Amino acid sequence: MIGSIEVCCFRLQQGQLQLLISQRKTEPFINQYALIGGGIAPQQDQHLDDTVNRCLQQKTQLQPHYLEQVSSQADPHRDPRGWSVCFLYLAVFRPQQKVHANCKWVNVYDLLNSPVKLAFDHKALVETALNRLLNKSQYSSLPVYFLGASFTLPELQQCFESILQTQLPKAAFRRRLNRPEIMLETGEKDHSQNRPAKLYAMAAPKQLYFFDQLMKGSPTKALT
The missing domain is CATH 3.90.79.10 (Nucleoside Triphosphate Pyrophosphohydrolase)
Structure with missing residues (x-):
């Protein structure tokens, strides 16, 4: 075989x-x-x-x-x-x-x-x-692994939305993801935009975090 x-x-x-x-x-x-x-x-x-x-x-x-x-x-x-x-x-x-x-x-x-x-x-x-x-x-933090060593909150949300092809509510998304078990502030900022944004990094790179509820949003286009 x-x-x-x-x-x-x-x-x-x-x-x-x-x-x-x-x-x-x-x-x-x-x-x-x-x-x-x-x-x-x-x-x-x-x-x-x-x-x-x-x-x-x-x-x-x-x-x-x-x-x-x-x-x-x-x-x-x-x-x-x-x-x-x-x-x-x-x-x-x-x-x-x-x-x-x-x-x-x-x-x-x-x-x-x-x-x-x-x-x-x-x-x-x-x-x-x-x-x-x-x-x-x-239902997990898996999409975070697609990002670089550091990332902003908008980049993180765009990552989830690109994979799920779903537009996610900003406030609810940040409440779910912005947790010390998932990510930590690096103390640095991204100055590539007009308004500097805080940079984050994964808290435990070898460990997935599982949510108690599924991500819910509005489909941006049909999955094919």
Whole structure:
């Protein structure tokens, strides 16, 4: 049986949710685009997370800001070579990170709505990971991982709204997010706008914060 990991790498760039894909150099599906992934190396990897980080470093030179296992898939049809099992991961990256020449960032919704095919069952895997991202962003601080090391409150709200494609009430949003468990003031300000804004940083970079209620707002456009 063939065993592998596949990683849905997401980032926000100018308000667009983007996915990282790479062009395959070997059969099957040579020259076709696919998710970032690779085989498990028992001599090197003590955990599946080790496999993910090794493959990301080798194929993209990127280190994820957030990483989560989403699901596992196994059947005799997803790979033309026979039975295979894959472990699907969701990874979040900060914007404006350069990658290898055979990789590219694409708008995830444009990809899913286009006739372009990804290798294996990767388009279905993208839908699975995207659903996890959207659902979890409604009840946790996950979108904060898309931001840089420091950010303003307007940038934080724009981040949530871009992912959820929902306009959120400003006062309610700030009451929910502006907590010491989630973020802390850095003591510095962003002077790029007419009115300087306080800069914040994540309080616990390796820990998600879960809300007791879902985010609610007005849809800005239909999710497709």
